[in-house]
Amino acid sequence: MTLASQLTSLTTTLMIYYMTPVYIIGILGNLTNILIFSRRKLRSNTCSRYFIGMSVAQIVLFNTFGLTRVIISRTGVDLAGMNVGLCKLRIFVYIYSLGLTRQFLCLISIDRWILSAQHARIRQFSSPRLVTSLIIGSVCFWLVFSIHGLIGYEITSAHFCGAPLGSAYAEFYAIQITISSIVPFLIISAFTLLTFRNVRHWRRVQIVQPSVNVANLAKKAITNRSLSMNVSHYRREFQLMKISLLQVIFYVVFAMTSTIFPLYSYLTSTLPKSTDQLAIDAFIVSTALILLYTYTASTFFLYTWVSKTFRKELLLTLMTLVRWMKRAHL
Template sequence: MSTLAEQLQKILLNISQYYLIPIFIVGIFGNIFNGIVFSWSTLRNNRCSLYFIIASMAQLFVLVFGCLFRIIVSLTGFDLNVSSLFICKFRTYLFVNGIILSRHFLCLISIDRWMVTSTNVSIRNLSTLRMTRLLTIISTIIWLLFNIHLLIGFHIEHNSCTGNFETFYLSFFTFFSLIVSLAPLIILMIFTTLTLKNITNGRLMRRRNQKNQLLRLSMIQIIVYILSNIPNTTYTVYALTTANYNKTNDQIVTDGFINLMTSNLLYTYCAVRENL
């Protein structure tokens, strides 16, 4: 192993010990706490509470089946992903569903915010607790069923849990990765803009500084999403498009380092998002 590879391996180990473990602990307790808070009787009938609860559960999936697995590999050298085909498939299935559902409910929260601020009575009437429950159940089932392709497309190869990227599945998964990352960003930007327009037109906020506060919070939400999610998507697309290339040991280690760094941003997002 070259000097570069050795240095990167050492950095990876330090990151796992001194960064990922605290992030994992904070994320687990934070998301559980959020789920409990939004389950209280005083908040239970709030339309968005259910969205926040499911989003917190989804983020727990990301932390457990992503961050925790990464910590175990770094500290013990034992990769649970390749210990059995069952773990490989279902870990990937639950991890990806966690990411998607977390983003999905962020979009639903943004859309609900637009509906409740609309000057159109018909649109406002769509924002009901019954509609929230219906959307939560139906959309979750749809995503869980759609992502069954992960159970079919992933397998253990060359001591790694990977997709069957020598077939059409490579193109499909690349496109899929882009859509589930960029679509929420676009939806978030569109409905944030529409919400601000509703507030301006309907004069729902009399004070200008209140509108500016909402704008500032929305911009922070969008910027944080971009910084924490897009790098990992970019790396994923790169990894998929170069999956069949012959790489040197240094390239493999470097790719692993970049993968860890971009994944850390995603784990951090899932750990602290509800506090933003």
Template sequence: MSSNYIAINQLNQAAYMVVIVETPFNFALGAIGLIFNVLIFTRPSLRNEPCSFYFFSSTCFSLFVVFVSMPVRLLASAYNIDTAYYNRGICKIETFAFDSARTISCWLITCACADRFFHSSLNANIRRLSSLKIAKWAIGIITVIITILYSHMIVYYDIINVSDRFGNVTPTCNGPVGIYRSIVAFWYLILYSLCPSFLMLLFGFLTLNNIRRHRRAVSNVPRTNQILRRTDNQLLRMLIAQVFMIIIATLPFSIYQLYTSFTSSFTKSTLQIAQENLAGRIAGVITYFAHTTSFYLYTLTGTIFRKEFIKIIQRCRHPARNIVHSSQNNTHVIPMAPSNRGITTVQSGNVQK
């Protein structure tokens, strides 16, 4: 009995430390990275790309996950401070908003994969599907569909009493035990993890196949088209890195949700509850990496993304300076971009450095 008590305390302490340490770390990663994502994907060289627009829209939903969902879940998991445990309306809306936002974020990356396939196709009619207009429609449709598919949470989720990791009966926000919770677990697994991940891989392989078919013609195309091809390939590498991160991050928690739904009616010991709680906390924290690491993956895999990031850093370090332009009768002030070689002064038609 004494050894079980010690083991339970150790497991509970480990679960607490996982949330306390990893959630702020994830928050810092996401807060910095996602803000830079917004700045970079709105740059002139990227904002007209449909794929970039999908990235930007996915980033916006990830911002909601990082700045709203993560702090609320941290307070609830680590300190049991969550009004959703005591207010039915907040319970329903909070769960619905958090789950639908991160699912939409993943599905928009799936749309970006589909866009790369459309863009690389040899068929002109398929290539027309890669456009900003189509991207805007697709984002709107995905948002509406995911919202509708998750709307059942507003109806069925409620405050129920369960045994926590310490063996105490506490209120929590969840669906009713039984068939509904099993359906929700399958729904979560398919809609948030398996289905988007499968489609991402499918479109990724199809895109790589299209690129291989184009390679023989690269040497014959004009230089401008070759530059555009390099940009497309960099966007594809960024996309592939994001896809694998989403698969790795979302699958463990989906499996955990499925397991808990099937065993929810079983009688469990305090030790088993503590073990499952630790596994759930670890899997839950990992899911946030799908929403907080995109900037770092893009920076590692995309040259064009790195260049735009460096431009933003340089602009912050060396703000634009005013250069005095002298003429015979008056002086004109011309704003100039910063130069690594110093300030360029234009005077009486002569350039001096």
């Protein structure tokens, strides 16, 4: 058995026996993320909106490219390689959902840096109205940007759905996928380091309660309630900051291959390659995708592990679900 056939067999095995459970866990996990971050205590937080948007984008990503690769590995049939409409639609949704996922990660990193800043003027940029505008703008931008996939992708020889080799679009696609992989990676890494620096130099605000006299009891009660609300809000912010910091670290680790390899492919695209080298390149691409999908499937476990607030809201959600099921059976 040649190296090329061995790598092809290994890729098929990974797609069947590894990607299938990853797909199921990823869908259920991201649906749970949406449910938890939509709860009243968390949905008022600006960063929760980014987490919800990213979970939706990851579900779309799983159901387009992840699911189709599992089906192809199990059946050996690629419907996108037989129908040009499906071919164009699949790459359009893939570019859209992957780009949106990466952008939400960038926005999460920037938002955590803003909230950890020592200057109040900077922290004011993390407002619900601005976050909503950025989410809508991101959705619209990637919808428009991804149209190039509908235009450029074709069914080539051997029922392969891809950019025609040697065409101007193939070069454009190689450049854009390289840039769209590296730029988010750099943004996420930079703002994560800046946030770490802010957290390291963070000084806890000492809350000094005003002196109380008999005539000021009503004012004291209002002040204490306000301070309690501020402390609770700060704790939720800190929990989300822990989630976002660890999340971007995991992304940097798992997405390293999918970030660097497009640049390598573009730089070596004009060089002659043997059959074994082409098989190695294809195996690296599949491995990079598997690592990327592993990351998107692990977010639920990451949130549960890191955040006490997330675990508490998850438990409350499960209790509500159990009560609802009991009522339904009565």
